[in-house]
Amino acid sequence: MDPPAPGWWNNCKSAGRFPRLGAARMSNQQEPLPVDRDQHNGWVDFYxxxxxxxxxxxxxxxxxxFKVGIHYLMEDAKRIRRQALPExxxxxxxxxxxxxxxxxx
Structure with missing residues (x-):
């Protein structure tokens, strides 16, 4: 079998740009973390x-x-530091x- 002729790809059409690996993850990293609120015994907990x-x-x-607790995951620390104050x-x-x-x- 002969190798393909030089320039064989010149007539091929591109399927478009492929998203970078991790692009979806990066966009999630920029979104604010959701805040869950729970109130009991005079305390307010934010998750x-x-x-x-x-x-x-x-x-x-x-x-x-203030009788407030904030609960978070360490893996979210960078996102928390970049996040604006949730209301x-x-x-x-x-x-x-x-x-x-x-x-x-």
Whole structure:
């Protein structure tokens, strides 16, 4: 069998641009994490992303003065630091979380 003639691809049509691997993941990384709110016994808990569904992996920050808890996954720390203040969360607590996460590697 002879090798293809030089320039055999010149008549081929492109199927278009292929998305880069991980492009969907990157777009998800830019979206704000969803915030789930739960209230009980005078406390308000905020679950960022999938933290509610991952009790063994989640980290928590509690503030007894405001009776607020924020629960998150460490893998979401970079997204949390880039995310604007969700309107449901008190600004003081969000700032405390940002300060805590900025000390993390």
């Amino acid at each position: 960022l992303g999938q933290a509610r569904h991952q009790p063994n992996r989640r980290c928590s920050m509690m503030d007894s003065h 449901e969360i008190p600004p003081q607590i969000w700032q405390q979380l940002h300060k805590k996460l900025s000390r993390q590697p």
